[in-house]
Amino acid sequence: MIIVSLQSGTSADGIDVAVVEATASGNPAAPDVALAPLLTRTVDWAPELQAQILAYADGAALDAGAHTALTTALGQGFAAAAAAAITECGAVPDLVVSHGQTVFHWVEEGRARGTLQLGEPAWIAEAAGCPVLSNLRAADIAAGGQGAPLMGLFDAAFFDPAARTATLNLGGIANLQILRGDGSALAFDTGPANVLLDAAVAEQTGGALGFDLDGKLAAAGTVHDGVLAALLEHPFLQRPAPKSTGRETFTLAGVLAAEETAGVRLDLPDRLATLTRYTAATVAAALRSHGPEVRTVVASGGGVRNPGLLRELSAALTPDGVSLRTSDELGLNPDFKESLLFAFLGFCSWHRIPVSLNRGTARIAGVLSPGPLGFTLPAPLNGIGSLTMIAPSTRRTQC
Template sequence: MIVVGLMTGTSADALDVAVVDLTLDGAPQGAAAQDVAGELVVRLLDHREVAFADELAGDLLRLLEPRDVPLALVSGVDARLGRFCADAVERVLADTGVAADLVVSHGQTVRHDVADGRVTGTLQIGQPAWIAERTGVPVLSDVRSRDVAAGGQGAPLAGILDHLLLAGADAPTAALNLGGIANITVVAPGRDTVAFDTGPANALVDLMARRITGDGRGYDRDGALAARGHVLPALLDDLLAEPYYALPAPKSTGKELFHAAYLDRHLARYTDQHGAPDDLDVIATLTALTARTVADQCRAHGVGAVVASGGGTRNPTLMRALEAELGHPVDTTDRLGLPEGAKEATLMALVGWLTWHGLPAALPSVTGAARGTVAGRLTPGAGPLRLAAPLDTLPARLRVVG
């Protein structure tokens, strides 16, 4: 089955696209296959990052700030992002010459509401009808809401891919994603897999980078800004006092918490007590915050090895800080055959394969849902929907080839 996965994360800088061929191997064919796990073989046929135009990126970032916005902006971005995704899928299918069976579009999360540790709602925009109409391929979207309705966090979705990718690990191993928000999945022998958001990865660092550079889409390229600063212990201690870090898993967060006003409150307290900090020292401290909060959670779960993915892996200052906190090197998912930049779009393709075969896309031990649920809603393509015969059992593991 060939699935195109689309992902745009909390950094809202580009659309990740992956064309993935998924085949269930090791299970017998026919009716008996329904209750035999087998191995899911994943072949990455293409992956790319398609940058957003400045206007679309700016509007997405406006929607991510926790303030009131015009409904016209939400509606407009929903349609424009849908058309952007349709363009990207049309182009990648033309370039690769393959015929896709399904497109899975995560969309842009613009709200992920949490009250007293419970997710009350989650909203992703990017109208899938534009993709289906343009390409004739059915589209799966809104992949978090059903888990939330079943009492789960709806996040992190990466838990299912990590669980299958790291199956058979002989010691507690963490899969770490460093996007706008950081999350880890801990896979350990004899224990249920757990996954949760640890806190900000690039969300606060990006905010500070944009203030320093004056670039509304700027980021700390190669960690150069943080490398020029020094960590401010008092500011770091104040940031680490955030109650979210002490909450037990399952838990999830986003820019509803870690946003510009949040950072400004901490900077105002620091300024009152110590004077105005240097901007480079602030971004160095925010980088240290990401490393410390990730490492603290890895230690709390007895993790001895970490494989990382996401944009943060391209920040050598952050990676050095993380390795110093952990006391050992950090690999990327490239070592497992999955390019770190393609992981989240490949995750979307996996979610699509699971839904197409009637299987849940989230583990209750990860999200806290009462049960595993089949994810998303389907928009038909040019013809009627014809799903595969449902399977009763998740694959035992996932193997990336090619």
């Protein structure tokens, strides 16, 4: 089947679009699944729309009308991105999976209570001419789970469970998936990845810059140990896994409070150097506590494009005998691994395969919005046997 994957991360830097061909072979009841990316790209949000997204996610008040206008504009943006990709590929999609744009992830006393992703799916269904799977996290939350991170579903199916491997996704928030010998994964958020770095750059430059290109500003700075120690006292870091969080938990206000505790006000390079080490230190501490047997961490997400962050991570992991790799070494594009996750999740839900995020309570993820001609579900599957990737040179179809 042909699946279009759409998502915009917590940094709201654009719509990640992937057109993926999923093929099944072997046991008809629990087949081996292979994914072949036919097209991947990122479509930037218009600057004014990106500013609205980030303002809302950071606590700006919107009345019902403004909220409706925003989720409509986002749905139309996702719809346009999907339609353009479908036209370019000439592939007829069976399903669009839209994760949407997260603006809030509600956690109280360590338990997820709700989550909000914007982007009205009806616009996407109309433009793509096929059903849309959205609201992917809610069923797990209603069943008592965290609703995040979802990456463990993909990694548990893709990686060898005996390899003593963990995966790390460095988006706005960092999440870690510790792969277990029984084929499951302990997946949880560890704390900030890029969200504080990006916010610090945007604030200090008046929005002229949105991120620290190649980590150059951080490389010119010096880590302030006192501020780092204050940051490491954040209560989220003390909670046991599994746990989840969002950009509303890690804010510049918290960084300024840590600087006040340390009695300093850092310039931008020193602040970025300290925040970069903060991400590395929180990841290493989480792995040390929950996956001491792990010997390799495979990283993906936008953070792998920051060589300074990778250096800090490697330095933090090395004393524990852990090596750091990036997912492109395994044939998984770091920028679009989440897109493949959502395509895989769409395959599972389309075939009514329940998935479990940690608690052992499996649910079918997402809500289906019909396309103009409705939809007919295939016969349900009992599960999948394995998950593999088809390399670009061996794709049956390519845009």
